[in-house]
Amino acid sequence: MEGVDHLDHERRKAQFDVEAMKIVWAGSKHNLEVSDRMARLVASDPVFEKDNRQRIDRKELFNNTLRKAAHAWKRINELRLTEEEASKLRQFVDEPSYVDLHWGMFVPVIKAQGTDEQHKKWLTLAYKMQIIGCYAQTELGHGSNVQGLETTATFDPKSDEFVIHSPTLTSNKWWPGGLGKASTHAVVFARLITDGRDYGVHGFIVQLRSLEDHLPLPGITVGDIGTKFGNGAYNSMDNGVLRFDHVHIPRDQMLMGLSQVTKEGKYLKSDVPRQLAYGTMVYVRQAIVSDASLALSRATCIAVRYSAVRRQFGSHDGGPESQVLDYTTQQSRLFPLLASAYAFRFVGDWLNWLYMDVNRRLQANEFSTLPEVHACTAGLKSLTTSVTADGIEECRKLCGGHGYLCSSGLPELFAVYVPACTYEGDNIVLLLQVARFLVKTVSQLGSGKQPTGTTAYMGKVEHLTQCTCDVQKAADWLRPSTILEAFEARALRMAVTAAKNISMVSNPEEGFFCTLC
Amino acid sequence: MEGVDHLDHERRKAQFDVEAMKIVWAGSKHNLEVSDRMARLVASDPVFEKDNRQRIDRKELFNNTLRKAAHAWKRINELRLTEEEASKLRQFVDEPSYVDLHWGMFVPVIKAQGTDEQHKKWLTLAYKMQIIGCYAQTELGHGSNVQGLETTATFDPKSDEFVIHSPTLTSNKWWPGGLGKASTHAVVFARLITDGRDYGVHGFIVQLRSLEDHLPLPGITVGDIGTKFGNGAYNSMDNGVLRFDHVHIPRDQMLMGLSQVTKEGKYLKSDVPRQLAYGTMVYVRQAIVSDASLALSRATCIAVRYSAVRRQFGSHDGGPESQVLDYTTQQSRLFPLLASAYAFRFVGDWLNWLYMDVNRRLQANEFSTLPEVHACTAGLKSLTTSVTADGIEECRKLCGGHGYLCSSGLPELFAVYVPACTYEGDNIVLLLQVARFLVKTVSQLGSGKQPTGTTAYMGKVEHLTQCTCDVQKAADWLRPSTILEAFEARALRMAVTAAKNISMVSNPEEGFFCTLC
The missing domain is CATH 1.20.140.10 (Butyryl-CoA Dehydrogenase, subunit A, domain 3)
Structure with a gap:
């Protein structure tokens, strides 16, 4: 058995054009070329080696990740890689790190919710990685329910500053990637309180650590939340905990692209549609x-x-x-x-x-x-x-x-x-949202409101509740239209049955949970 | 929310006697007492600490495990613990280690397949842990199919010895716990060849490492197979690889409780039923x-x-x-x-x-x-x-x-x-065995052969294929007999349907795989 390459034998049996399939999978010839080139670049660079991930301890793993992230940054600049290439390169480095949050959350949220002035100041620093940012939303006691966040940002008109504070144990920021060790800054989500009123959750740019010695600034307690599932996996990421003790930030560090607070502490709602x-x-x-x-x-x-x-x-x-x-x-x-x-x-x-x-x-x-x-x-x-x-x-x-x-x-x-x-x-919470939408769609059938997009098939409610499968022989299953109609009939009938069952329960919310789970 | 003990509130709501349930769970008041006492013994001993398991590297984890195993052995002897207590103590130490295989496989297989003489010699050493044993069955290329093992044990009548040999890469012993670093001995499963004939797989006691310096003996290549799933988990276990290059062992190290090889190389089959x-x-x-x-x-x-x-x-x-x-x-x-x-x-x-x-x-x-x-x-x-x-x-x-x-x-x-x-x-392989047995049982219904034990219900085939559920109101489901009959009817009807489907396929083996999976 030794010396026989079983994969070669299997590969020869392929009944499709493997090279063509590669391009389909990559999306285009160009994508395939970029992907291939970046894969080789990472594979041939000893700094990116990952064989040892499972053997080393957490500290060494994290140090390695810092080294890789810095080296990737260096190579991206040296080779003047495009954003597309850089993103592929990071994908092949294949190790969660603070960089993911800096580029994937910190920069985008400032782009989306900041003013032009804020873009100019903060994105310039972020693009050069002169600051490292993370996204501090989730709290120890609050995950799925973002509206339940407890961290407060209270405006003080006298100093023209917000005071960021963690009033309880459960309000500690918990989980943000990049927070535990690496980040100098965070976009912190906190309840905006001004003029004695709570305006709900808004984003604020807060400096966490000194740019001189990387030590936490006064009033800030920050650290790593410990090991996670797997030998390597997310243990290369410094998911963190963060507690504020009345930390003052200038008013203009509230992300004001959507809503604003004036110097006088007046809250101005954005006229940009929330949608x-x-x-x-x-x-x-x-x-x-x-x-x-x-x-x-x-x-x-x-x-x-x-x-x-x-x-x-x-x-x-x-x-x-x-x-x-x-x-x-x-x-x-x-x-x-x-x-x-x-x-x-x-x-x-x-x-x-x-x-x-x-x-x-x-x-x-x-x-x-x-x-x-x-x-x-x-x-x-x-x-x-x-x-x-x-x-x-x-x-x-x-x-x-x-x-x-x-x-x-x-x-x-x-x-x-x-x-x-x-x-x-959370996947279960999301499925309940889908279920609610489907039941609502069923309840509106016949009201003249036509279901759209992926639920357009529900408009054929009469046909789909009546139709029988027209398959006569096995080969009939090869017709996509037959399979599609079978799926449509099944999905519609299940949605209609679920909606009926729910309508029979006195408490609809309870009916939802009992019928669907 | 801080300072409130939510569990206390929940615990007060228990509608059953918690102390009585503890005894039911433990099996008896005595078991509960032993379990509780051993749990406290382990929890209060700093050597058994396990908080650090996820942070340390593999080598340190393994060294810790060696330390814990030795310490457990010391405590078991110092406190003159019974076998029941010792086993509970090891359970609470809660870390897979070579000791599990020594006590759980090496000792029992010698007990089960060795002669009185072999018991006297090897068990005496093993009980005192003067030798450490493991169970070397699985090979790199052979897991579920034990009959496919390739390691050979060829009898040489001239020297009155067996020659243990690994003829291929796939014949390398792979996985045995305790083999990688700790064991001095193994029960090795190998094809017994004598008189020019292959008598199939038998067990042999083989010394792997020197009792002086713990180095592998000549002809033996042995090592650890690397990290496994999880941060701690089975990484405290030295699952190993083992290769033999014509290693000679005395004839009396074949486990001869069941079958024997004489000095002349004659194979004597055991008259003990294989069952x-x-x-x-x-x-x-x-x-x-x-x-x-x-x-x-x-x-x-x-x-x-x-x-x-x-x-x-x-x-x-x-x-x-x-x-x-x-x-x-x-x-x-x-x-x-x-x-x-x-x-x-x-x-x-x-x-x-x-x-x-x-x-x-x-x-x-x-x-x-x-x-x-x-x-x-x-x-x-x-x-x-x-x-x-x-x-x-x-x-x-x-x-x-x-x-x-x-x-x-x-x-x-x-x-x-x-x-x-x-x-x-393997769970899937086992389920197929169950399916085969059920289909065979169905085929014998009506032949006069009554199904026994957990399949006795299949004797009621006529009733169960006809009966309807007698539930009228929700409370009827509280009758165990109703639930039991529902399960019996469902299981029987599924087994009968599967058996029918399989009987319609020309190749029964193929039918098995297609119908049941």
Whole structure:
């Protein structure tokens, strides 16, 4: 058996053009070229080595990550990489770090919610990484319910300053990535209190650490919240805790692109429609769905290759045993996951289109499609991340005992991926939002209000509740229209039944939870 | 919110006698007392501290484990603990180590398969830990299929020795716990070849390392196979790789309690029925089911407590938010797992009874119940370990973001638990064995052969395929007999349908895989 390359044999059997598929997967020939070039750049650079991740302790892991982030920054500048190239390079460095939050949350939130003046001052510093920022929203006692945040930002007209304060244990900021050790600044979300009134949660730029010696500034207690799941995984990230004891910041560090507080302490509500925030949400969820595809494709790739090489049972006359890939039990668990990786790849593209479509409509002050877009992105975020998290673990089990070794790559892939089921909307909370939207859509059928977008099929309610499947022979299942109608009929009938059950319960909220869960 | 003990409030609401339940859970007042005393002993001893497990590197973790194992041994001797107490103490030390394999596999296999003479020589050394043993069965290329093992033990009548050899890469022993660093000896499973014939897999006691300097003996290559899932978890265990280059051992180091090789190289088959081995299998699976209950009860305990303390959404007029324990979505995910932990606890007791029953029958040479016992233990091993592994991860998600921190205890509980789905029979392979047994049982219905044990209900085939549920009002579901009959009817009808479907396929083996998976 030694010396035989089983993968080569399998690869020769491909019945499609592998090079063409690579381009489809990458999105374009250009994307494939960039991806390939960045992959080689990272793989050939010893600073980016990651083989040792599982053996070293937390401190060494974190130091390595700092080194890699700085080196990536250096290479990006030396090679004058484009933003597209830089982003691919960071993807292949493949290690969560404070840089993700600096570029992925701190810079975008200032862009989205800051004034031109604030952009000029803060983004200039941030782009050169002369300051390092994080995004301090979640608190020890408050995650999904953002409106329940307790940190206060009380305006003091005498000093023209906000006083940022953590009034309780549960108000401690908890989880922000990059906060524990690296960040010099944060966008802090706090309840804006002025003129004796609570105006709800707003964003404030707060300096946390000295630019001289990196020590926390007076009134600020900050640190790392400890180890997380996995050997490496998110342990390279300094998720942090942050407590304020009456920290004063100038008034102009409130992000005032949307609403403002005047020198006199008067709160001016923004006239920008709040719906504009939806564009960002669609963008973030589109990225999460693409990431799901990436993670699941890595897991299935490992499990498919293993299944081709691994042989167990089924030896005849002392010949080699059967490849486990040939067992139906293995195929029935593995192939749907492989198919899902492709499906998620293409639905990610579609979500990218949806993002551009939504933006175009928002610019034209057209908000009618938003509820459907919201439900659709919530549902896809929840579905793809749940399937991917469970799918990685299933791939691990499909590799038998060997999947339990870090050298299989699967334990770390699982540990680094699972937070996606919780962040940016807990998957169960999101599914309930989808359910509420669907039940509402059902209740409006026949009212003349036509369902739109991905729920347009519900307009065919009469046909779909009556129709029977027209499949006569196995090959009929190869017609996409047949499969699509089967899905539509099933989805509609389930939604209608759920809506009926809920309507029979006296307390609708309770009915919701009982019927749907 | 600070200073309020939410758990105290919840605990006062218990509608059952908590002290009585503790005794039921422990099995007896005596068990509870021993368990409590050993828990305190471990908790109060700084050597057994485990808070630092996730922060230290692999080498330090392993050194700590060696220290703990030696200290446990010292305390067991100093305090003259009984075997029951020692076993509880090791359970609370709660860290996989080479000691588990020494006591759990090396000693029992010599007991079960050795001669009196071998017991006298090897068990005396092992009981005093003057030698440390492991169990070297699994190979790099051979896990589930034990009959496919490649390591050879060729008898050389001239020297009256066996020559142990690893002929291929895939024949390297791979996974044995305690092998990588600690063990001085192993029971090695190898193909017995004598007189030019292959007699299949047998056990041999092989010394691996010098008792003077602990270095590998000539011809032996041995080492650790690297890091595994989780920060701590099984990384405290030295799972190992072992390769033999024509290593000679005396003939009397073959375990000869069952079959023997004479000085002349003649193979003598044992007249002990092979079925006697089933007793051990039932014992091991009974222990795995009990462990499932322990692991799931720890996870649900953490998630229930968290759900009582955590509050999110539902605040009225600035009052506290709702405990997440009060959300039906949380309850519908958490409570079935809590119920399963209890169910597994009691089915573990029943398996213990089954073990004693089987042993009694084996002593009387009565083997008729074995197929049902085999299927039953295979099914329960697979079911309880799968539910527990998935349940721990579900409990982790039920703790939201906090479940991702190692301080929740859940990431390590998952990482240390999941191998149970793979070892001692891969769960999918075991389920196929159960399915085969059920289909065979169905095919024999009406032949006069009455199904026994847990499949006795299948004898009521006519009633169960005809009967309708007699539930009239919700309270009727509180009758255990009604629930039991519903399960029996469902299980029987599914088995009958599966058997029918399989009988329609030309290749029955293929039918099995297609129909059941």
